[in-house]
């Protein structure tokens with residue numbers, strides 16, 4: 001990285017709040033960002049940082065094509081409810097081109113949480129079941145329905161885990177992929193079967209495919225074929241949460257599920273879709289969509305969002321960014337892995353494309369988390 005500082009993801013509250021708002025707002029670091037361009041952010045002291053954090057700046061901060069499309073649309077039409085408009089139709093057409101044929105109904109919403117919440121509601125309505133299976137350490141959003149099912153948040157809930165949530169151990173591939181595969185599928189089967197035997201069968205299995213929120217866990221290659229089949233054979237449906245991984249972040253394909261040879265019953269995505277502009281989407285089959293005959297969102301699918309979403313897709317395709325994510329990701333992964341021989345505090349580096357996680361540990365092979373040191377890395 002030469003003289004460019006690397007920012008890593010962190011969460012901490014300002015330690016010396018000077019205003020009331022500091023009490024409620026969280027920041028990733030104390031760097032005060034003034035502007036951004038491409039993959040860089042610039043602070044008030046004139047420093048340039050390579051932005052490894054802003055997961056929604058997918059095609060680069062302030063990409064000129066996206067800015068121009070947003071600006072042109074702002075001069076024409078921002079919002080409309082209940083009327084058709086060309087920008088919406090053109091965006092839908094573009095989205096349909098990159099989605100599997102079976103997923104033909106799109107709901108446009110405003111955030112990843114709204115998308116996963118709607119996906120969950122659709123799954124529950126369709127299966128007429130309330131029970132949900134999730135991965136250990138999962139995160140699906142910040143709305144109450146999702147906090148209840150995101151196992152990452154259970155310890156912060158006063159009542160802890162709810163009975164209708166069934167937690168599947170994370171399929172963390174270790175040494176022998178085939179053994180791992182069998183073991184992890186077996187663990188998932190036990191959880192799903194137990195729910196059925198208790199008379200509360202799983203209606204919805206919601207998961208990331210590459211589990212970014214749990215520290216970039218990459219399941220073995222045939223894992224989802226087996227687990228989706230298990231869930232469906234018991235009358236459940238499968239939701240892929242691609243809020244982090246979707247639209248080519250993993251390099252090569254638009255969707256993580258393509259790499260696993262499965263098609264979810266419902267797909268939720270967001271973040272990169274608007275390159276920072278708040279928008280997200282749920283896509284599902286006509287049959288599942290029919291279980292929710294009425295749906296209304298004031299801002300979901302507004303013309304401005306559609307213009308931006310369409311421009312983002314055009315950049316991904318025209319600039320071959322999925323290929324670029326694959327190549328740059330490979331370079332970054334190899335570079336970070338190369339540092340492991342010099343730094344025993346790097347316990348592991350995992351990732352696909354530009355979705356990369358690094359474990360900071362006290363040392364190998366113990367792999368005890370080095371929390372304080374990690375915080376120093378995180379906060380620069």
Ligand code: PMP
Pocket residue numbers: 111112113114116139140141142208213241243244270271
């Ligand atoms: N699902 C996953 C996997 C996420 O990582 C996030 C956001 N970090 C969400 C859902 C929620 O998205 P948002 O913050 O846009 O509501």
